[in-house]
Amino acid sequence: MLNPKSKNIVFIGFMGVGKGTIARALIKKTKRMGLDTDDLIESMENRKIKEIFESDGEAYFRKLEKKTAKWLEKNVKNAVISTGGGFFKVANLEKIGTVVYLKSSFEGILKRLQEHENAELKLAKRPLLADLDRAQALFDERASLYEAKADII
Numbered sequence: 813m814l815n816p817k818s819k820n821i822v823f824i825g826f827m828g829v830g831k832g833t834i835a836r837a838l839i840k841k842t843k844r845m846g847l848d849t850d851d852l853i854e855s856m857e858n859r860k861i862k863e864i865f866e867s868d869g870e871a872y873f874r875k876l877e878k879k880t881a882k883w884l885e886k887n888v889k890n891a892v893i894s895t896g897g898g899f900f901k902v903a904n905l906e907k908i909g910t911v912v913y914l915k916s917s918f919e920g921i922l923k924r925l926q927e928h929e930n931a932e933l934k935l936a937k938r939p940l941l942a943d944l945d946r947a948q949a950l951f952d953e954r955a956s957l958y959e960a961k962a963d964i965i
């Protein structure tokens with residue numbers, strides 16, 4: 813039901829919801845290739861997301877996401893792709909593959925992050941989670957947008 817073999821499976825959703833975790837489980841099960849957009853951007857730039865935000869700002873990071881999206885559309889098939897929490901806004905998302913939105917409440921996400929053995933690291937590497945009120949506002953703003961972009965929720 814998910815999709816024909818040639819199509820990618822693309823996980824979208826808020827920071828910390830478990831896109832990487834679920835993607836890794838699916839990669840193991842389906843033996844597909846796995847890619848992560850944040851990892852691709854870090855390799856392309858040879859620096860961490862946090863540093864990109866700090867040195868060049870969010871707008872620059874969003875440009876890198878668009879570039880990554882175009883590259884994925886053109887070059888990648890049969891893969892499981894996990895994405896950064898804001899990647900869903902790229903214009904060609906549906907052309908990359910079947911879009912699966914991992915849905916959770918904001919409280920559920922925080923609980924998941926706080927209970928993680930590397931909780932501090934998980935929070936520290938995400939600049940947009942530094943201020944929890946702002947993160948909650950971002951979550952509220954995005955919740956329905958994620959659903960609108962999803963083939964499967």
Ligand code: S3P
Nearest residue numbers: 826827828850896897898938939
């Ligand atoms: C972002 C989410 C992060 C990362 C960047 C911006 C966002 O990825 O791409 O910090 O806009 O929600 P994760 O969803 O993997 O934390």
